[in-house]
Amino acid sequence: xxxxxxxxxxxxxxxxxxxxxxxxxxxxxxxxxxxxxxxxxxxxxxxxxxxxxxxxxxxxxxxxxxxxxxxxxxxxxxxxxxxxxxxxxxxxxxxxxxxxxxxxxxxxxxxxxxxxxxxxxxxxxxxxxxxxxxxxxxxxxxxxxxxxxxxxxxxxxxxxxxxxxxxxxxxxxxxxxxxxxxxxxxxxxxxxxxxxxxxxxxxxxxxxxxxxxxxxxxxxxxxxxxxxxxxxxxxxxxxxxxxxxxxxxxxxxxxxxxxxxxxxxxxxxxxxxxxxxxxxxxxxxxxxxxxxxxxxxxxxxxxxxxxxxxxxxxxxxxxxxxxxxxxxxxxxxxxxxxxxxxxxxxxxxxxxxxxxxxxxxxxxxxxxxxxxxx
Numbered sequence: 160x161x162x163x164x165x166x167x168x169x170x171x172x173x174x175x176x177x178x179x180x181x182x183x184x185x186x187x188x189x190x191x192x193x194x195x196x197x198x199x200x201x202x203x204x205x206x207x208x209x210x211x212x213x214x215x216x217x218x219x220x221x222x223x224x225x226x227x228x229x230x231x232x233x234x235x236x237x238x239x240x241x242x243x244x245x246x247x248x249x250x251x252x253x254x255x256x257x258x259x260x261x262x263x264x265x266x267x268x269x270x271x272x273x274x275x276x277x278x279x280x281x282x283x284x285x286x287x288x289x290x291x292x293x294x295x296x297x298x299x300x301x302x303x304x305x306x307x308x309x310x311x312x313x314x315x316x317x318x319x320x321x322x323x324x325x326x327x328x329x330x331x332x333x334x335x336x337x338x339x340x341x342x343x344x345x346x347x348x349x350x351x352x353x354x355x356x357x358x359x360x361x362x363x364x365x366x367x368x369x370x371x372x373x374x375x376x377x378x379x380x381x382x383x384x385x386x387x388x389x390x391x392x393x394x395x396x397x398x399x400x401x402x403x404x405x406x407x408x409x410x411x412x413x414x415x416x417x418x419x420x421x422x423x424x425x426x427x428x429x430x431x432x433x434x435x436x437x438x439x440x441x442x443x444x445x446x447x448x449x450x451x452x453x454x455x456x457x458x459x460x461x462x463x464x465x466x467x468x469x470x471x472x473x474x475x476x477x478x479x480x481x482x483x484x485x486x487x488x489x490x491x492x493x494x495x496x497x498x499x500x501x502x503x504x505x506x507x508x509x510x511x512x513x514x515x516x517x518x519x520x521x522x523x524x525x526x527x528x529x530x531x532x533x
Contacts, residue, residue, distance in 0.1 A: 162241045163192030164391055165257060167199070167266040167293060169208055171372035174237065175220045175363045177265055177317065177391075180380060182217075182239035184392035191263060191391050193241035195256055199268075199293070204369075209243030211370035218370035223485035226376040232485065246296065250289040257300040258307045263391045266327075267317040267359075268293045271499075273330050281338040294330045298338070301331070301352065305344050311351040313389040315382060317359045319415065319503065321407060324383070328354035356383040356403050360410050362480060364488035375483055377476065381406045405466055409473045412457055416504045417477065420452055421445065422494040423501070423527045436488045440481050448523065456521040457508065463515045501528060 164181065166173060173196075184190035198209045211218055217238035222231055244253050257264075266272070276292030283290050283299055290296050297314075304312070316323040332349050358381045365373040378396045382388070383403035390399070400406070421439045424430075439445050453474055461470035505524050512519045 161192040161260050162195050162256065163260055164194045164263045164265060165253075165261045166194050166196045167264070167296070168268055169196050169198050169205070169212060169243070169370075170267055170269075171366040172359075172361070172363045173265075173267050173317070174212070174218065174370065175372035175374035176359055176361045176378060176380065177267075178212075178237050178239055179220050179235065179374075180378070180394045180397060181392050182235075182237040184394050185239055189393040190239070191389065192260070194239050194265075195242045195244060195253075195261075196240055197244050197246055197253060199246045199289075199296075206245060207369045209245060212240045213243040214370075219367055220371060221367070221373045222376055223373060224375040224377070224483040225479055231376045246289045251287045253289075254300060254303050257312075258304050258309055261304075262310075262312060262389050264297070264312055264314045265317060265391065266293065266314075269318070271496075272318055273320065273327060275334070281340070284338075294327070294334055297327075298331050298334050298348075301348055302335075302340065302344060305347055311347065311353065313353040313355060315355050315357050315391065317357060317380075319411070321411070321503075321507070322356050324354035324356040328352075353385050353388050355385060355388060357381060358403065358406050358410060360406075360414070362483070362486060362488055364486040373486065375480055375486060377480055379406075405469065408461070408464075408466070409470055411504055412460070412508050413453065413470060413473055414477050414480075415500075416457065416508060417449060417453070417481070418493045419497070419500045419504045420449060420523070420527060422490050422497060424448065425490040426494055426497065430490060432491055433487075434490050435486075436481050436490065436493070437483060437486070439490060440478075452523045456519065456524055459517060459519050460508065460512050460515065463512075463517050 178194060181190045181194055196209060196212055198205045217236040220235050220237055222233050224231055272293050279290040279292050279295035284302055290299055316327045320326050328349060332345055335345050335348060360379040361374055361377060363372050363374040380396055381398045381400060381403060384399050384401050424445050425434060458470055461467045505528055509521055509524055512521060
């Protein structure tokens with residue numbers, strides 16, 4: 160089967176979400192094709208992972224938790240990955256693949272994935288050495304495709320960045336201008352390639368070595384509709400919508416902000432290194448604080464937007480997910496890059512409440528941000 164999807168990143172999240180979606184769709188004949196994954200850190204553990212991801216018998220994803228009150232505990236084998244590449248070692252092969260059969264590019268490069276890297280420049284357009292930064296890698300690959308007459312591609316960034324498709328498009332296009340590339344190419348890049356704002360929602364708490372993951376049953380991948388977009392798959396959990404913003408707000412302000420708030424309490428209380436979200440939810444004091452955060456500081460913002468009913472239904476799901484007895488979702492993992500996560504998850508919520516002129520007191524959010532309330 161054709162390798163039609165190129166994926167930047169080999170995280171346990173991608174393994175248990177995007178790759179599993181495509182695998183399940185392939186079994187029904189409803190996927191665009193198989194996936195080639197690109198690993199950008201060439202340490203021995205990463206090299207073992209890409210080999211295991213592309214093994215003929217696939218890798219395991221364990222789905223554990225409750226959905227609708229029912230217990231789910233099952234293992235699936237993912238065989239959707241056709242090839243695993245190391246960027247430093249296999250750049251020429253990656254470039255040729257992008258010039259050929261690839262129609263969709265997916266990424267999840269972490270909290271700082273869109274930042275430029277020193278040393279990248281137009282001298283890398285024709286060589287077999289990859290750029291260091293992800294935006295520059297995309298630029299070189301898309302330029303190579305354009306030069307070889309390739310059709311435009313559809314890109315689905317999955318990073319937790321508001322308007323991720325638009326942000327990544329502008330980042331890559333600005334880099335192309337800084338490199339003084341052809342205006343026809345920049346127009347092709349910006350206007351003919353489709354950069355899809357998208358959102359992914361699934362808790363993937365544990366890795367299985369050398370490849371695989373343990374994840375919750377809940378799974379959602381939402382993409383904002385654009386004319387002509389190529390879909391990676393058709394799947395019950397894959398939603399194409401004209402209104403992505405409500406989905407983004409619910410996940411960012413009700414799930415991600417809650418995770419970051421629990422991590423803030425854990426850091427302030429010098430909690431145990433292996434403490435989990437479920438253990439925090441079982442602690443009466445912290446549970447009260449989280450419930451008050453939702454009820455008094457966040458849900459009224461959704462009420463002001465006319466989205467209160469949907470937001471409360473989502474919070475009910477989040478409570479079930481946070482109380483999942485089968486996942487060891489460590490607060491230490493959530494607390495990584497904590498300052499940046501607070502900037503992205505909590506600060507926009509305070510700003511939105513102010514913009515809507517709710518007059519809403521948000522003492523817990525202000526305390527977590529370490530600023531004085533206005």
